[in-house]
Amino acid sequence: MQYYDKLIFELSKKGRTGYSLPVNKFPPAPELPVELRRETPPDLPEVSEPDVVRHYTNLSQMNFGVDTGFYPLGSCTMKYNPKINEEIAALPGFNGLHPLMHAGLVKGALKVYQELGRALSAITGMEAFTFDPCAGAHGELTGLMIMRQYHLNRGDTARTKVIVPDSAHGTNPASAAVCGLEVVEVKSLADGRIDVEALKPLLDETVAGIMMTNPNTLGLFETRIKEIAKLVHGVGGLLYYDGANMNPLMGMVRPGDMGFDIMHLNLHKTFSTPHGGGGPGAGPVGVAKQLVDCLPDLRVSGFHGNFGILLRAYAYLLMLGRQNLKEVGQYSVLSANYIKESLKDVYKLPIEGVCKHEFVFDGLIDDGGHDGVPGATTLDVAKRLLDYGFHAPTIYFPLLFHQALMIEPTETESKETLDAFIDVMHQIAAEAAEDPSILREAPHRTPIRRPDETAAARNPVLKFKDA
């Protein structure tokens, strides 16, 4: 990767353009009334097509993607994105459909919705799916709206609380707040699972439901899920499944069978659609039979969700088929456990035992700190990994451990890649023990090195003209 310092605005030359239009054969339309006209034109860059192509090609070369290398970002399921999916999504008969075309004009698109819905139901044990939500958090919000709607439809207006474990993704409590629900946190036990005894006193007829990730954000299966489901259902609450961690359950376990009533899937995680630098994703929401009636009234996005993403996910699913589904789950779990067992000699493993698709270390066992020399932190390990050509794991999440390092390898990585990562992680641990400053000053080989984030927040420069 090479540092490239231009912004597109800095390439601008008056009168240059990268765009052409057909000759205008129409009589001129009447001018807009003066009071509706813009006074000063927007100061957009004026550049040629080659300027644009070179600029963005250069920008891309400062970026790391799944196609660049191993990307073990916990909870994000950075699996390989099959290339055929991109070609499918670009087919003109799909791409050119206007969202307000009636059913008779979009038969192929509707078939994709029906068949994908059926397939996702089979995989998850849910009765039906809505495809309107555009991302995971959007799915959570939609799912919680369904939860509230279900209670309201039954005339049950007192259910204003939702229980969220302390290990939950930040989006869970945030989605609950957007949905007008009060968040009640339930603690985890030392073994990383929900404290069922602590849950019991929280349960009453004011509880709308509980949001859970299973396996949870530590990558641990909530072994007492049956009991939890019984308790929550017992007071009339519902169980919401955060599908961010669905990958290890593919072909093995269905959330519906564990007692979950509502769930979302992150198609950009579990179903291989590219993450796009932070979206677009898709967060379809599945519901159990008794909740199907709550779906139609909820309009959470403008049209029919991110159709282009659904196409990619369905192409992926068809190539998997029923024959290969199980391999997704099993190999993702195999990869995670292999890394965990290979590195626990030098990184603190707070909770022993088999994990699912991801696990969390609590920093280095020997961080190299001594006699006033500060040791290497999880941040330092992450930054050092960049020097070795790997993306860093998720760091400082979940909040249960101070030096959390959350590793999710996915099923699409070869043993050779996993071994190379394990070797580098050992090497980094050895470097830390010997001279932690190597880590603390890392990265050394990236286009930029540890920018000043405090200054960025204190004196915000948020657009070209602020600088």
Add this chain to the structure above:
Amino acid sequence: MLVRIGVKKLDDLYSDVPKEFLHKGAYALPDALSEQEVRTYFEALDRLNARMKVFVGAGAYDHYTPAVIPYITQRSEFLTAYTPYQCEISQGTLRYIFEYQSMICELTGMDVSNASLYDGPTAAAEAMKMAVACAKKRTRVLLSRSLLPHILKVVETYAKFHGVELGYIPAPEGQTSLDGLQAGLATGDVAGVIVPEINRYGIVEDHSGFADAVHAAKALLIEYCDPSALAVIKSPSEWGADIAVGDAQSLGLPLCYGGPYIGFMAVKKEYMRKMPGRIVGQTVDQEGRRAFVLTLQAREQHIKREKATSNICSNESLMALWVTIYLSLTGPEGLREVNRLSSDGAHYLYAELLKTGRFEEVFPGKPFLKEFVLKPKEFPGFMQQRLEKAGLFAALDTEEGYVSFCVTEKRTKEEIDQLVHIVKEG
């Protein structure tokens, strides 16, 4: 690998899962297909869809996509990366988001843009929440009746669950009424007002006096806009808006049956810390080089959890790149020309349709750009069917019993003449 883990077989990796939850038997899924078969399958599905010339807008606009955009956005360094958590190896993403923010600020005239929201309607819903959060005690938000129906529906859904009371401003003459706005504000509990710059009838609204009225009531003015049209019409900032939102799909994104699109939001500086979504800021690295990072993160869900300004995490980043490249290619003059060609075509169609004698004007003399409504003199079903048969998607029914048309720069004079000819034949 199993040996190192200390288990005998793959199934042992699920020993922590209660047996009753392990799925038994086959999943009800299709058989696995090869890549070749998948391609054939989707090509067949693709052919089931109609290939139409699009003469409808209503929130999704058929503008031309220059070849450079898919070419660049398919680069895997952009496509297969995620949120730029590790800024040292994400400067590509961070820089284009910064450029995107800069361009959205140019178009809207606002101070600060975020990195994108899901789509226009959800951006409006976020703006509604933001107005209420800024106002603290006042909990009502006014919506103009002239907003497109899909925007109203999404905002209404969010409002219902977030606990926001909505009020409506009438638009009796094809434009949000200033008297109606003032009446709505008179209750004293209004936190924000959402009005469209171009409304559901395609009319470019006159918002003279709106900002003064809204600000006198200590509420926020939220302008919903089509960013493409902002090259020629008054910017939200020129109308005195506090928040600008809308869908940037009109900046060269394919129709794609409604998504992925991209919601945008830009605000005045004083509301920066109340804004939802990611924001990229400029700083320097250890060696003094210009660098870009995610910033003002104390607003966000991964830090603030239930106290965050929004639950949004993944957004529409790649579509922000799409928009950024589009605006780089068109520049200010290209975007102006897109508007001119679309508007000239739309006015030509408007005039020609009136000449057929089959329509009445609904809002005579009201200014529009690429989109307009007419009132059919007879039941329009047969005409719509004939248009459809000819491969023209046009004359969309509206809730008011009008039909709506839209002309972008992609529609040729020949196509428009064909449309008019079919209408004329009756």
